Amino acid sequence: MIALANPARFSAIAEKILPWLAGATAVLFAIGLWQGFFVAPADYQQGETVRIMFIHVPSAWLSMFGWTMMSIASLGVLVWRHPLADVAAQAAAPLGAAFTLIALVTGSLWGRPMWGTWWVWDARLTSVLVLFLMYLGVMALRAALDEPSRAAKLVAILTLVGFVNIPIVKFSVDWWNTLHQGASVFRVDGPTIHPAILVPLLINALAFTLLFLTLHLLLMRTELMRRRLRGLRLRAAESGA
Amino acid sequence: MTPHTGYIIAAYAFAAVTVISLIVWSLLDHRAQRRALADLEARLGPEAAKPNRGKK
Numbered sequence: 625m626i627a628l629a630n631p632a633r634f635s636a637i638a639e640k641i642l643p644w645l646a647g648a649t650a651v652l653f654a655i656g657l658w659q660g661f662f663v664a665p666a667d668y669q670q671g672e673t674v675r676i677m678f679i680h681v682p683s684a685w686l687s688m689f690g691w692t693m694m695s696i697a698s699l700g701v702l703v704w705r706h707p708l709a710d711v712a713a714q715a716a717a718p719l720g721a722a723f724t725l726i727a728l729v730t731g732s733l734w735g736r737p738m739w740g741t742w743w744v745w746d747a748r749l750t751s752v753l754v755l756f757l758m759y760l761g762v763m764a765l766r767a768a769l770d771e772p773s774r775a776a777k778l779v780a781i782l783t784l785v786g787f788v789n790i791p792i793v794k795f796s797v798d799w800w801n802t803l804h805q806g807a808s809v810f811r812v813d814g815p816t817i818h819p820a821i822l823v824p825l826l827i828n829a830l831a832f833t834l835l836f837l838t839l840h841l842l843l844m845r846t847e848l849m850r851r852r853l854r855g856l857r858l859r860a861a862e863s864g865a
Numbered sequence: 866m867t868p869h870t871g872y873i874i875a876a877y878a879f880a881a882v883t884v885i886s887l888i889v890w891s892l893l894d895h896r897a898q899r900r901a902l903a904d905l906e907a908r909l910g911p912e913a914a915k916p917n918r919g920k921k
Contacts, residue, residue: 671867671869672867672869672870672873673869673872673873675873676872676873676876676877679876679877679880680876683880718887719887722883722884722887725883726879726880726883726884729876729879730876730879730880733872733873733875733876733879734872734876736872737868737869737872835884839887839888839891842891842892842895843891843894843895845895846891846894846895846898849895849898849899849901849902850898852902853898853901853902853905856902856905856906856909857905859909860905860908860909
């Protein structure tokens with residue numbers, strides 16, 4: 625971790641890891657899609673629409689994973705002042721927003737045939753919509769502030785305040801009476817999904833997670849370049865180059 | 866084909882378009898920053914290529 629605190633060293637290590645991560649992501653997606661479409665059977669209640677779950681559930685998990693990652697990075701900004709913490713938080717925001725949007729849209733496309741409605745204002749759906757708006761909010765706040773260190777602190781505070789919504793998203797189905805079904809994978813008494821559907825779901829979840837991590841590393845490297853570019857331009861302007 | 870095939874195709878299409886857009890945007894942004902940085906470092910000379918350790 626100490627070695628990774630150096631942005632240049634982090635960037636060099638990330639450059640070596642990225643092709644392997646990208647390759648593993650592609651392989652897992654190929655296996656996941658094959659399992660999801662050709663191996664997993666139709667569900668006895670959902671029928672063929674269960675196949676939407678193979679993209680909806682991983683996206684929904686990543687929507688919470690992204691904000692949790694940003695919250696840990698925000699602690700890094702405010703408490704430990706880690707040089708890469710703000711870069712990590714900034715890189716995770718568009719990814720989290722994209723996967724939250726996928727979760728919302730695919731959930732709606734599943735809900736129409738299964739529930740008979742595209743949308744209901746129940747606690748789970750509403751809290752995920754709030755999460756999506758929060759992602760847009762932190763990106764807008766960062767874009768609106770010119771001074772990078774001030775932007776980092778304000779975004780970190782907003783992110784940590786917004787973390788309150790993560791347990792609300794997770795436990796909304798337990799705390800309130802929702803149309804959205806309760807947890808069926810991460811349960812104290814074990815998953816309630818048949819292995820024929822659970823295995824493809826977990827493979828796809830791993831593929832989506834690796835995709836998130838691959839893009840996160842790439843965006844972190846890009847942001848480090850952008851910041852170095854900004855620094856060099858300032859130096860060049862000061863020296864009159 | 867089932868009565869719900871359209872919903873399944875729409876869900877996968879939306880996810881695919883979003884993920885591919887994200888990948889393309891990430892790669893294009895990365896390439897643009899890398900080129901801009903390389904150009905500026907070349908213009909400023911070898912001193913600029915050293916990591917910026919801040920002013921003493």
